[in-house]
Amino acid sequence: MKKPLISIIIPVYNVEKYLSRCLNSVISQDYKNIEVILVDDGSTDNSLKICNNYCQRFNFIKVFSKRNEGLSSARNYGIKQAEGSFLMFIDSDDYVSRTFCSAALNNQKKYNSDIVIFDYNRVTTKSQTHSFNHKQGIVNKKDAMQYLINNSYAWNKLYRRKIFTNIEYPIGKYYEDEFTTYKLFEKSRIISYVKNSSYNYVETGESIVSSKNSRIIADQFESVYTFFDFLKKHYYSVYSKNLNTLIIKALRYCTFCPPSYNNLLFKKAKNVLLENSVSNDLAFKYKFTMLMFKLSPTLALQIFKLQKLRRKEQVK
Template sequence: MENPAISIIIPVYKVEAFLQRCINSVLSQDFKNWEMILVDDGSPDNCPQICDRNAKMDYRIKVIHKRNEGLPAARKSGFMLSKGRYIIHLDSDDYLLPNALTILYQKAVKGNYDIVKGCNYRFTNENSNEIEKPKLCNTEIISPENYLKALIRHEIKPYIWGGIYKRELFEDCTYCFMSEISICEDWITNQAIWGKVNKYIAISDVVYVYFINPKSMMQSTVLSHQYINKIGFLMKQIALNAPKDISKIIELDRTASHIRSFFIPELPWNSDEYKKIRKFIDETNNLFEIHTYIDERFLRFIKNKPLFMAYSRIYAHAFKLLKLKGHKRSIL
């Protein structure tokens, strides 16, 4: 297929139990004008064979076998091979719901949207699921600046999956920002394309199933203060040509992330970061503004170091016992 309407990029790594389900969800779509690009990121299991077997059965399926370099590099390889007018990213342990391609494509074409996002189910097991919706649903976002602000304020879901994107949003340089990160890459990718996003909408249709794999890095890793700062540096680099007020929004978001980190049991108390937080929130209106970025419970006693230290450590200990059941996560 020389000019497919949609290119579906699926990075593949250690998902042998889920990969065929993912592929089948595309094959069963009523919308047929697509190409599927399976990027085998050096998977050590039977995923490479599953990819090749499916490619032999349907000419619309292409396979890339490459050495393991991580999710951003796999997505970049898939994009470089793709030819579709629109791009859909699909994680290989997730799957599309019936009619997802038709719903997203028709909405994008009819409204000339750069991005159309659908809602998704969050599956934790076979008997437990919930519908995840963004804060701004069925509301158009017009202009790159408004899109970037909504994204950083978490009014737009950070995921790159579950939506359809115009091809021209992605260029080779888009993926350069992700070369040194392994978590938050979806959010950073969505920020990296901000300058070309003139028209965005999230719709209420549920089109995607996000399977929460307890063995995934996202579920078994916590972010250190150093990693939070690294993400902040990338955000500032991406927003260099953005309006000046976006720098303040980034500072509010990153400060909120640092505050939440004090409640993570795997992370020790960090006096240096606390000093930075106090300096920031003591500035005019910053404490008031940060309330929209973080739950109120994390701000209790924030201006009293001994009380905040005791409160955050007790909270972290209780979380470890009651929620984590003593399980210890790795620190990134």
């Protein structure tokens, strides 16, 4: 029986410093029936040259070059080019172990799953493994949705390709995984987990999580709000258990994005803060800010504005 083809999709944009390490880890896979789809998203450094060099050396590597439209566009393009019955994703500044494909596929065959979750290592100055607190095997939808609260990443999963039908990553959005992964999980018939930390997520110091950029903060809140709106309707126990996550993102949005930036999104964030009680589990700074907002949104926004001005002065 012919082994199934796995399409590994790697978006590439200005990563000449990390790309060879990533590709060397992919060509070392112990599972050989793979195709590697490199989508160069308009790189201005030597990334495309490196991609073409590997393509010339290995016949299972395909290179596509397109104008710069962001990570979502590159992933969507790669999915359309993929010929495999299963998909996996790697960010081009990360790298994987030899069993990246084989461990996930063996688990998929055992449980006939549509998605396989596996562990990952967060690589900084000190590597740390992030494990799913679940026994190996089939994962029910409720536990899977709980897992996504902090692990919506595209890259530590294997997907049956057909579940991407009519689902795409949102063009022009940050936090594209949070907008998308829960839809794939909901569409899946069977989700399984293999205890194998074969993915190495490298923190390069260029993370968007701590950014004060209004567009990034707005996309972060919108992605979380959209996911939680879905949870509220379909998995209420997961929604209520993790409500503080939504509250913190709403506070962050109201702090850094004025109403004029996106009035509809601001109203959603404001309603999250006004309609929910202040949890004892919240850190003091969030409790204080939320209470202040409940007492007087106008005054709270003025204080937020002064805080932002002070931060700018400190940077100067």
